[in-house]
Amino acid sequence: SQQGEEDPQALSIQEGENATMNCSYKTSINNLQWYRQNSGRGLVHLILIRSNEREKHSGRLRVTLDTSKKSSSLLITASRAADTASYFCATGRSGGYNKLIFGAGTRLAVHP
Amino acid sequence: DAMVIQNPRYQVTQFGKPVTLSCSQTLNHNVMYWYQQKSSQAPKLLFHYYDKDFNNEADTPDNFQSRRPNTSFCFLDIRSPGLGDAAMYLCATSRAAGLAGGSDTQYFGPGTRLTVL
Numbered sequence: 013s014q015q016g017e018e019d020p021q022a023l024s025i026q027e028g029e030n031a032t033m034n035c036s037y038k039t040s041i042n043n044l045q046w047y048r049q050n051s052g053r054g055l056v057h058l059i060l061i062r063s064n065e066r067e068k069h070s071g072r073l074r075v076t077l078d079t080s081k082k083s084s085s086l087l088i089t090a091s092r093a094a095d096t097a098s099y100f101c102a103t104g105r106s107g108g109y110n111k112l113i114f115g116a117g118t119r120l121a122v123h124p
Numbered sequence: 125d126a127m128v129i130q131n132p133r134y135q136v137t138q139f140g141k142p143v144t145l146s147c148s149q150t151l152n153h154n155v156m157y158w159y160q161q162k163s164s165q166a167p168k169l170l171f172h173y174y175d176k177d178f179n180n181e182a183d184t185p186d187n188f189q190s191r192r193p194n195t196s197f198c199f200l201d202i203r204s205p206g207l208g209d210a211a212m213y214l215c216a217t218s219r220a221a222g223l224a225g226g227s228d229t230q231y232f233g234p235g236t237r238l239t240v241l
Binding site: 043047053117 | 165172216
């Protein structure tokens, strides 16, 4: 069953603008991760945030997590054309192996 | 560079003709996963190996099987592909959290796109 729901499904912006993508989930989690997928390629891990964290930064990426609302957001600042991709959130429960359940993703298009 | 490799990148098979997709990794990770991703959808976990232990997802069709002969290699076998099995198949690895160097991050290969005629 799909755990995460993402919105928007698609986002189109100009280079230099910020892009915000949201993810909601249903059950308790240990961690939430964001992955990027370029068209026809595999997924690339971007950032992991644990359930006891509220915010995390990595370069131009900022992720927030609100466990009371069961939601997360991914902010990409000063977007570039190379950021054009699909972005997926995935929720995990650690311990042994980490089973990830992916949301349907947000397709981001950044226009030069 | 350490990586996850999938071969072939594109596979065409005929309806009902068995097909095998392969995945290899140089990361020495103990967990390997197979996902199915249909167009514009989320990746869906089919099964995973924790070391040699195979773990099937409850809703994975019997048509899909897997083999892991050693740490580095994992195979996805589709016994009788149907038109509905056309998809991107993604292999991923991780080193189990709790082990030295372990984490909850998964590392993905580039995928194999399967076409069923």
